[in-house]
Amino acid sequence: MDERLGASALRPVAELNYLNATNVARYRAIMRFIYLEYQRLKYWLKPEEIYEGVQAWGVLEGYTLDYCLSDLEQLKNWGNLASRHDGGRALSLEEYMRKKSQYLLTPYSIEIERMLEALEKVKGYGGSLETTYFDTIAECVHFIRERADQMQEGEALHNWEKLYLAFKTMHENAADFIASIHSIQAEEMMATDGFLAMKENLVNYLQHFVKSLQRSAYKIEGQLLKVTPHLRDLYLENVTADELRKPRIEEGKSAEELLAELQQGWRNLTRWFIGDDTGVSELTLLEKATKETIAKVVRSAVRLQERRRGGVSRRGDLEMIARRFAQLDRLEDAHKLAAYVFGLFETRHLQGEDRRETERADASTWEEPPNIRLIRTRSRRRAVRGASEPMRSHNAKREAYREQVQAMLAEERHFVEKMLGYGSVQISKLAPLNGKERMRLLQWIGRCTGTASRAFVTADGYKVAVLVPEPYETGLLRCEDGELAMPNYRIQVMKGEEAHG
Structure with a gap:
């Protein structure tokens, strides 16, 4: 389907002119009255009927029938109203001399008035989450x-x-x-x-x-x-x-x-x-x-809740605790009361490796020698500039991490080549897998089912695709440490040129 905009979608909408015209109140009153009569299944209206209906609302001061006729003709020129000649008999000389017409809302005007009626009822976004x-x-x-x-x-x-x-x-x-x-x-x-x-x-x-x-x-x-x-x-x-x-x-x-x-x-x-x-x-x-x-x-x-708790005064509780402390005679009892009331004070965790002198399980912590740690000050004062420290080298850590990543990529490459030998195979037809291969296969299935195309491309350029089985079609994934019952997915592994071909 061609979704490009046509010329009709970009034309100026003259039917909306009455909403921002100079005499907007007069036009809105006329259009609303004709729209309400349209809802009562009364379609063609005479100017006298429209004028009497608008006057009954009492919203326009000094409004005359001549003004009403002029407004109706202007609305007709904008395309809001259609007119036809009224073939009824004239009851007075004034009616005979005046050009008699009847007016009808156009389809555009009906939709505009419906929109305005709906907009008047809008109170916020609304909406709901219905299941x-x-x-x-x-x-x-x-x-x-x-x-x-x-x-x-x-x-x-x-x-x-x-x-x-x-x-x-x-x-x-x-x-x-x-x-x-x-x-x-x-x-x-x-x-x-x-x-x-x-x-x-x-x-x-x-x-x-x-x-x-x-x-x-x-x-x-x-x-x-x-x-x-x-x-x-x-x-x-x-x-x-x-x-x-x-x-x-x-x-x-x-x-x-x-x-x-x-x-x-x-x-x-x-x-x-x-x-x-x-x-x-x-x-x-x-x-x-x-x-x-x-x-x-x-x-x-x-x-x-935190703001509410923060605003509560605890003066009475603190005064009661102070009286309890004042009634104690021994320092040990005061320590016990403080432990019950305040609990342990906030601790500081220091990272490092403890050097233990003994591996005895019954050895007390207080018998171990202290480990000296340098703690930096939290003061805002600028510390005295000392000797510059040499740049630390992390080459050994980077090399160890690189070897670890290369080993993981090699394992994945070996598994991809193994699955490439199958080409397209169901879960139940696979040879027994070890623990790492099982985790990698389940990871593949999770990545594929999470995308609309049910496929992804590995770092080496191989395309892995999963075909979802029929409902209730299950298969056994055989592993060295047991069997796993799961949907009988079909796994496809293709090279880059085959995937694009």
């Missing part, structure tokens, strides 16, 4: 898999409208809810003590959504992967045919345009749940954003 939409989407995708080749007339369109409405509503509500958590109003509310009362319910709500997301949404991902291109095209063609069967008075979209829109909608659905070559799925991003929101809520609650 029922996932069940609806899963049900519709399952219906496509089972009935795409044998749907009755109208079933495909009904299923598509139900599927895409649930998907669109779920996505918009989730995006709005997450945005509301990060808004300025939410930041201010999280800094108040009243937030602690709702913190528990909010965290439970977010956690419940994450659990449902992990349980239901990934099932949808699996079902979408099983919808073959042939099945998808057949289903979308049935939806297009059902849409074209609807009787329309006005000229509608062609079959090619409808099919292109449906294909784009299907791509949006699969990109949201599965992802594509350009990045991870929106599902993954939503799960990450929800978890980050939970962490943010918990951090805000912890800060509030």
Whole structure:
């Protein structure tokens, strides 16, 4: 589908002129009255009816019928209203002399007034994290898999409208809810003590959504992967045919345009749940954003609790403890009371290697000789400049680390060459593996299943790909230390030129 903007998408919208015109109050009142009458199924209106309806609201001072006629003609010129000649009989000489017309809202104006009506009700971001939409989407995708080749007339369109409405509503509500958590109003509310009362319910709500997301949404991902291109095209063609069967008075979209829109909608659905070559799925991003929101809520609650505890006066407790100390006669009793009240003082941990004189288990710490450590001062005063210290050499450590890395790369290269000999093999067909090989194979599977392409490239240029088995198809991974039951993945290892070929 060509997603480039056409000339119609870039034209100036003259229908919006009445929202910022000089006499905006008069135009808004006329358009709102005609829109309310349109909702009452009264479409063509006379100027006298419009004038009387606007005057009944009492919002315009000094407004006359001549002004109303002038405003109606201006709205007609902007494309907000359509007019026709009123063929009714004139009841007075004034009506006979005046050009009689009736006015009707244009489709653009209806959508503009609907938008304005919705904007007047906006209070913040709103939104919600509803999990029922996932069940609806899963049900519709399952219906496509089972009935795409044998749907009755109208079933495909009904299923598509139900599927895409649930998907669109779920996505918009989730995006709005997450945005509301990060808004300025939410930041201010999280800094108040009243937030602690709702913190528990909010965290439970977010956690419940994450659990449902992990349980239901990934099932949808699996079902979408099983919808073959042939099945998808057949289903979308049935939806297009059902849409074209609807009787329309006005000229509608062609079959090619409808099919292109449906294909784009299907791509949006699969990109949201599965992802594509350009990045991870929106599902993954939503799960990450929800978890980050939970962490943010918990951090805000912890800060509030710490601030509340910090503001509590402990003068009475300290006075009581002071009286207890004053009542003691012996220093040892004072030491014991201090141990109960204050506990151990903060300790300092010194890093280093202890040189022990004996390996006796019963030797006391106090019998060991002290280890002298140089402690730097924390004073802000500049220390006296002393002799310069020689530069320390870390060549030995770097060489040891280099040898360790080279050994790991050699082990990985040996395992890659071993798997390259198989070419393409299932888990159950592998020869017994040792512990390191098993961990490396499981790491490969984790890296592949975490990407949309189910593959990655090693440091030496070999491509490792994993084919996901059918549900409930398991195999035994034989190892030297036992057997591991797991999904019977198929592992493919290819050289660089084979992977690109």
